[in-house]
Amino acid sequence: MAKDKRKRSRPDAPVSPGPTEPPATAPMPEGVVIAGKLPLDAGGATHQTVAAGYPTLTTQQGVPIADDQNHLKVGPRGPMLMQDFHFREKIFHFDHERIPERVVHARGYGAHGFFETTASLSKVTRADLFQRVGQRTPVFVRFSTVAGSKGSFDLARDVRGFAVKFYTEEGNWDLVGNNIPVFFIQDAIKFPDIIHSVKPEPDRAFPQAQSAHDNFWDFISLTPESMHMIMWIMSDRAIPRSYRFMEGFGVHTFRFVDARGKSTFVKFHWKPKLGLQSVCWNEAVKINGADPDFHRRDLWNAINAGAFPEWELGVQLFDDAFAERFDFDVLDPTKLIPEEILPVRIVGRLVLNRMPDNFFADTEQVAFCTQNVVPGIDFSDDPLLQGRNFSYLDTQLKRLGSPNFTHLPINAPRCPFAHFQQDGHMATMNPKGRANYEPNSWGPEVGGPREDPQRGYRHFAQETAGPKIAARSDTFGDHYSQARQFYISQEPIEQKHLGDALVFELSKVERPDIRERMVSHLRNIDPGLAGNVATGLGIRLPPAMKALRKPIELPTSDALSIVRRGPGRFEGRKLGVLVTDGASAATVNALQSAVLEAGGMVEIIAPKISGAMLDDDTLLPAQQKIDGGPSVLYDAVAIVVSEEGASLLQKDAPTKDFISDAFAHCKFIGYVAAAQPLLERAGIADSLDEGCIALADEDVGSFIARLGELRLWSREPGVDADA
Numbered sequence: 001m002a003k004d005k006r007k008r009s010r011p012d013a014p015v016s017p018g019p020t021e022p023p024a025t026a027p028m029p030e031g032v033v034i035a036g037k038l039p040l041d042a043g044g045a046t047h048q049t050v051a052a053g054y055p056t057l058t059t060q061q062g063v064p065i066a067d068d069q070n071h072l073k074v075g076p077r078g079p080m081l082m083q084d085f086h087f088r089e090k091i092f093h094f095d096h097e098r099i100p101e102r103v104v105h106a107r108g109y110g111a112h113g114f115f116e117t118t119a120s121l122s123k124v125t126r127a128d129l130f131q132r133v134g135q136r137t138p139v140f141v142r143f144s145t146v147a148g149s150k151g152s153f154d155l156a157r158d159v160r161g162f163a164v165k166f167y168t169e170e171g172n173w174d175l176v177g178n179n180i181p182v183f184f185i186q187d188a189i190k191f192p193d194i195i196h197s198v199k200p201e202p203d204r205a206f207p208q209a210q211s212a213h214d215n216f217w218d219f220i221s222l223t224p225e226s227m228h229m230i231m232w233i234m235s236d237r238a239i240p241r242s243y244r245f246m247e248g249f250g251v252h253t254f255r256f257v258d259a260r261g262k263s264t265f266v267k268f269h270w271k272p273k274l275g276l277q278s279v280c281w282n283e284a285v286k287i288n289g290a291d292p293d294f295h296r297r298d299l300w301n302a303i304n305a306g307a308f309p310e311w312e313l314g315v316q317l318f319d320d321a322f323a324e325r326f327d328f329d330v331l332d333p334t335k336l337i338p339e340e341i342l343p344v345r346i347v348g349r350l351v352l353n354r355m356p357d358n359f360f361a362d363t364e365q366v367a368f369c370t371q372n373v374v375p376g377i378d379f380s381d382d383p384l385l386q387g388r389n390f391s392y393l394d395t396q397l398k399r400l401g402s403p404n405f406t407h408l409p410i411n412a413p414r415c416p417f418a419h420f421q422q423d424g425h426m427a428t429m430n431p432k433g434r435a436n437y438e439p440n441s442w443g444p445e446v447g448g449p450r451e452d453p454q455r456g457y458r459h460f461a462q463e464t465a466g467p468k469i470a471a472r473s474d475t476f477g478d479h480y481s482q483a484r485q486f487y488i489s490q491e492p493i494e495q496k497h498l499g500d501a502l503v504f505e506l507s508k509v510e511r512p513d514i515r516e517r518m519v520s521h522l523r524n525i526d527p528g529l530a531g532n533v534a535t536g537l538g539i540r541l542p543p544a545m546k547a548l549r550k551p552i553e554l555p556t557s558d559a560l561s562i563v564r565r566g567p568g569r570f571e572g573r574k575l576g577v578l579v580t581d582g583a584s585a586a587t588v589n590a591l592q593s594a595v596l597e598a599g600g601m602v603e604i605i606a607p608k609i610s611g612a613m614l615d616d617d618t619l620l621p622a623q624q625k626i627d628g629g630p631s632v633l634y635d636a637v638a639i640v641v642s643e644e645g646a647s648l649l650q651k652d653a654p655t656k657d658f659i660s661d662a663f664a665h666c667k668f669i670g671y672v673a674a675a676q677p678l679l680e681r682a683g684i685a686d687s688l689d690e691g692c693i694a695l696a697d698e699d700v701g702s703f704i705a706r707l708g709e710l711r712l713w714s715r716e717p718g719v720d721a722d723a
């Protein structure tokens with residue numbers, strides 16, 4: 001019997017990966033013969049029986065299987081027999097394939113990589129991973145959306161999770177962050193309410209993965225502490241172009257603790273090496289239809305192409321004196337500390353370089369817990385963080401069904417570990433020997449592990465006292481100042497998008513009083529914004545909401561704008577080139593080499609997936625057929641068609657949309673002279689601007705030179721009539 005390569009000797013032993021990609025063409029695999037006298041049996045089923053090099057198909061018990069096409073019955077047309085253990089085992093296992101999806105952050109995608117320390121933090125923390133420059137720590141990162149179910153689409157307007165598990169030499173540290181540095185609520189007791197409000201409404205079970213509905217805005221408009229977060233979530237940050245182009249934040253204030261037990265407050269930041277980038281809302285809506293897995297595919301393709309995404313880890317460090325004099329309470333998770341006040345110090349880099357072999361094993365089963373900290377890292381009293389420290393462990397038990405979820409390879413520490421916890425469902429790491437308690441007198445050989453007062457984790461010995469009360473600190477009471485600071489720090493085009501998003505969302509709200517209540521809040525943030533949104537909703541300006549604490553005027557912060565921090569280069573981005581038979585090979589080749597040179601990618605879109613025969617008689621294979629590759633999937637587009645090709649496509653609606661959408665989404669468009677009829681049909685021939693650049697033969701330089709700007713935002717007022 002051939003040895004089953006995928007069979008595991010121990011449940012925790014890694015499964016050897018199967019092939020990840022099918023071959024370009026898939027003939028009948030070599031070495032597989034068709035069983036029996038006929039390739040198909042009477043019912044039409046194809047039998048592929050074992051041959052040299054292939055493992056034998058078995059049951060979970062290891063029993064070889066003779067027939068996997070038909071269950072056991074009385075005669076070919078008779079009733080089924082219960083004794084068919086293979087059938088019953090197969091269906092039983094299938095019926096139990098799903099585990100409960102995460103209540104929040106259900107849809108996610110993860111990758112393996114490493115964290116490398118680039119600046120030692122040994123003066124402020126004893127955390128082993130931050131001691132030595134060049135030290136590498138393995139990591140697993142899971143990105144996610146919050147509101148949608150596991151099968152929802154990637155481009156929902158939503159916060160993105162940015163959860164990092166560091167497998168350090170002194171245990172696992174989980175930094176479970178988001179791509180937005182603040183949160184909706186201040187106290188964990190409100191978490192079920194905010195999440196219930198954003199999830200599908202309970203009577204109708206829709207809308208899915210959307211905040212544009214009454215329940216969400218009802219809760220928000222009654223929860224002024226959410227206003228700062230609302231500014232972020234209505235901004236383009238909530239529709240990132242790629243996981244690779246977004247920031248990450250630890251959100252809460254944490255503590256570093258040094259070897260002598262001294263504490264320094266810290267806030268964590270992830271900064272993408274390729275810069276920030278988002279899509280437009282109209283684009284997001286269309287991407288969700290064209291490719292609901294847009295972010296997954298992007299990460300998968302980048303990593304498998306060797307273009308490993310990278311982030312810098314930055315820290316904002318501060319002491320009690322800073323916390324005292326800062327305008328806001330550093331324990332309030334609805335506030336951030338502007339980088340202009342407290343610079344972000346870069347101390348390391350995160351590189352993602354390997355996709356999991358199996359999505360379920362790693363991405364689905366990974367169990368992040370905020371309370372997973374290592375010596376040298378501790379919590380602050382942020383009431384949201386304190387509540388999270390209860391929630392995550394509880395969640396993992398429900399989801400993974402056993403306290404032994406740490407035995408799963410993705411969750412197990414990679415450093416030595418030893419304890420007396422034992423048994424339970426699915427225990428796969430079972431200790432040997434007699435001692436399962438301590439203190440014991442069995443001696444070092446079999447007596448098991450002992451405490452380590454030097455290396456062991458010690459909680460920061462914070463002095464604390466006070467009455468037991470369920471109350472909110474007065475220092476958490478200013479809900480509008482930082483919301484305004486965010487808004488005024490945006491470029492005008494970003495402010496417009498934010499206003500448009502509010503109008504869009506509130507226009508989906510059925511109850512006028514909820515819409516009005518929101519505009520009342522906006523009046524405390526920015527009168528211009530409130531006015532635009534009221535106009536967009538077609539209502540009169542309601543009075544301003546009464547503020548708990550009078551807002552203060554804060555300076556702008558450049559770090560809050562995406563556009564101001566644009567990458568200025570095309571690296572990591574994708575050009576879509578629409579070609580037809582007879583298109584100029586010189587132009588296509590010049591575009592391809594210039595984009596590759598700039599670190600970007602090119603995808604070819606053609607009327608047929610087999611590709612296009614260029615004017616030098618070479619066949620250029622396509623990656624997309626035109627209606628499967630709309631321009632929303634690309635950062636810029638080029639239309640390189642022949643005259644015959646253009647006349648063939650002139651009546652083609654997807655081609656028209658390809659061009660008109662690229663224009664409406666302010667993308668740079670390169671085009672050859674033969675594309676003129678297509679530009680006319682798309683309705684843009686008379687509006688060509690500096691973002692529409694003519695290409696001729698190898699002359700593609702002026703087009704390529706503009707690509708790093710990513711969008712020609714000055715075009716937007718002419719193509720979008722909103723707020």
Ligand code: HDE
Pocket residue numbers: 102103104105108142143144160161162163176177178183187188189191249250251252333366367368384385387388391392393395396
């Ligand atoms: Fe979470 N959160 N959360 N959260 N959260 C979960 O844990 C919770 C909060 C975040 O990729 C759950 O394993 C409470 C803030 C991420 O697997 C659950 C509160 C931030 C992920 C949970 C918060 C986050 C989760 C659901 C308020 C940003 C996905 C499944 C006190 C700093 C991790 C799970 C992954 C997941 C509870 C607030 C980030 C239910 C009670 C603030 C990235 O335990």
